[in-house]
Amino acid sequence: MLENIFQYIDLHQNEFIQSLKEWVAIESDSVQPLPHFRQEIFKMMDIAADKLRHLGAAVDSIDMGHQELPDGQNLPIPPILLAELGNDPKKPTVCFYGHLDVQPAKKEDGWHTDPFTLVEVDGKLYGRGATDNKGPVLAWINAVGAFQALNQDIPVNIKFIIEGMEEAGSVSLDKLVEREKDRFFSNVDYIVISDNLWISKKKPALTYGTRGNIYFTVEVKCREQDFHSGTFGGILNEPMADLVSLLGSLVDSSGHILIPGIYDNVTPLSEEEKKMYETIDLNLEEYQNSSQVEKFLFDTKEEILMHLWRYPSLSIHGIEGAFDEPGAKTVIPAQVIGKFSIRLVPHMNISVVETQVKKHLEDIFSQRNSSNKLKVTMMLGVHPWIANIHDIQYIAARRAIKTVFGVDPDMIRDGSTIPIAKTFQDIIQKSVMMLPLGAVDDGEHSQNEKINRYNYIEGSKLFAAFFLEVAKMHS
């Protein structure tokens, strides 16, 4: 049965690429808040809705209203598509999340070809949105379409949730998911997201976790107006001196976070987990070269990956209110705001970390006996996400990958914070899986974004194979 599907996909690959070309041609940029781009996203959502209807899906294009921007501009939010195909209570229901908006792109930014014209060179399909996320959305549609073209029964009920504001922070998505929790999502068994990349150019991956993030501002204030360092230098507790001492107390030169208790809730490393890191396809030399970093804090692949994925990290981002331009201004900034964040891992708790950080900074500050005012604020807190890799859909996906690509996937996490998986998991309380199709060098968000023809076509097969495997295991 799968062989027919695979053959069909292979035979129709140029049609699939043609569809991707049509979608890439729409400049559905959600990052630049301009009416013109918003219209393009609306157009994109319309075309996608038609495509889903063409599959036979019932499509609901939900009006999301307007958003007011900080500059007072009022812009319409593109609709979110909720679509469903099949409603057989004996089959599992798999809901696919994807987005059709893209990052900005201009030829003059350094693209070799027009970013909104899909161009194939050496098996690589260049174009904005090719891998993030138009290609993967179409691959899922291609998989469903192949079953239908061959009049084969789709072994799962399919749902889609497709948005057009992901690159702008998924405005209003949470609210819709919350609202539809007991309706559209009530019978969903598995949620699949395919919006990230493999860690390798060639070896497929399955993503089972993302780090969270907790972002702090540390304000040290003497007065409103800045001072001149000639007129006041020598008699003040200078806010910058306080602030660099506070920021300097956070992390040591080996990357170890110095906030007392911060590691207490980090999940200990199990033998099973440790082994997973050993088989991952990461060429350390190539990774180091491509990142243009002379030396990392760690020497082995395993240590590097663990410190990116399963240990917290603390980064100092900068200082607001101080002198930040070229030149030699002799100012004593009177009010400065330091910014840092901690990438959270299971099972660190946002409010525990918030308390630890505040206590630590207040302790350091009180040791300085400074007459300035300290204010530590948590600006945002996003939980880490981790899936159970023994869950049915993970096992199904591993089998499907083995079938299509002939290898076991890298079991990976993402060091970044992708709130969507955790959001679905928390609100719908169903298993969420991130099943990427793109290769590590796809350049999402960069110039010359691409998806390999191979990944796009085999990815369509992978989704088809996944339908079968998950149906088999679910029953």
Place this chain on the structure above:
Amino acid sequence: MLENIFQYIDLHQNEFIQSLKEWVAIESDSVQPLPHFRQEIFKMMDIAADKLRHLGAAVDSIDMGHQELPDGQNLPIPPILLAELGNDPKKPTVCFYGHLDVQPAKKEDGWHTDPFTLVEVDGKLYGRGATDNKGPVLAWINAVGAFQALNQDIPVNIKFIIEGMEEAGSVSLDKLVEREKDRFFSNVDYIVISDNLWISKKKPALTYGTRGNIYFTVEVKCREQDFHSGTFGGILNEPMADLVSLLGSLVDSSGHILIPGIYDNVTPLSEEEKKMYETIDLNLEEYQNSSQVEKFLFDTKEEILMHLWRYPSLSIHGIEGAFDEPGAKTVIPAQVIGKFSIRLVPHMNISVVETQVKKHLEDIFSQRNSSNKLKVTMMLGVHPWIANIHDIQYIAARRAIKTVFGVDPDMIRDGSTIPIAKTFQDIIQKSVMMLPLGAVDDGEHSQNEKINRYNYIEGSKLFAAFFLEVAKMHS
């Protein structure tokens, strides 16, 4: 003899104020590099040259050519006036430095009256340039004019060096002074600058020192392009962590500089100097209130003034290349430049301090064992200036102040760096004195700049009295 002079000045004070009004009316702004303002400065210099010629002085208006601005604009530099009146080898020659350009001013910045219309309210003459520096220049001219009006012999030979680019960094002044060192300046015995303020609203002051400044950049670089903290956080020596640790090693929370050896060349405090601080008229409470600082590092007037004037201070100004805007960007800056400077005091040596700072930062950095690159650069170095207060012109000025104001002056320094005194001292190698006329609340560079009628008129008398005293002592 002086009584006649003083009476003449008192009787003609409204004429003197009329002259100041005419000068304030010229918008001789050197800060905004616009052709229109440059023309105004040229006009100002022409009017001043006429005024000096009217005194009977030989005036040389030196063409200073053009300057090219960073934006490619080419602007003419206003002439510098060199004028001389009297050439009696038996008299001492006193050269007065002043400037006739001003800071920008607009009514809408918060001026109660039009900044370029001199307005008297309650004995205060409001207008841009009234105290900085048009008033003091005119006071000197008024003093000379009084002798002439009364047909009295001026007891000193008078020279003037008047520029129009002081607020823009005295472009080309050094070069002219260097060039004229053995001509115009060859017979100059004393140089008087009257371009700063008293430390009190009422008690006159004599300024005998200014701090120098040495400004450093500390660059920590990993690579050119910034990192995302999700993708790289945890495996890097982050440049910001290195930098805050470097900046945090410079000064402790009591304001003490931690760079080894930095205090070695600071002149020890003598008993004579210590006593001078005790008599200075500084109302600590008022000073604290007006500066809106809750608490200074020191509790007594003496300690505060010493730490502003005779001890070095270190200020951290900011960081270039990090995230400095509002919001929560999760960036790991890859290349950051910290900026700090040290106010230098006698007899700290620029190149010694440069070596100490570089060695200290390199030591701290090497302890971190970071793979980043460190580069410490001295951006500018200006020597401190200190005069010998037992010098003839200081004694003469003290006597003149006692005569006119009935009190001994505050012997003060300036915590800021005013290169002009040190420049004259170094190039011409003659005694330089700063003899301010303005009160502490004159608001130079601020909105509602003013000079008190009292200060302006008594200042004219002070200069006249000074001519006599310095001639008496010199002979």
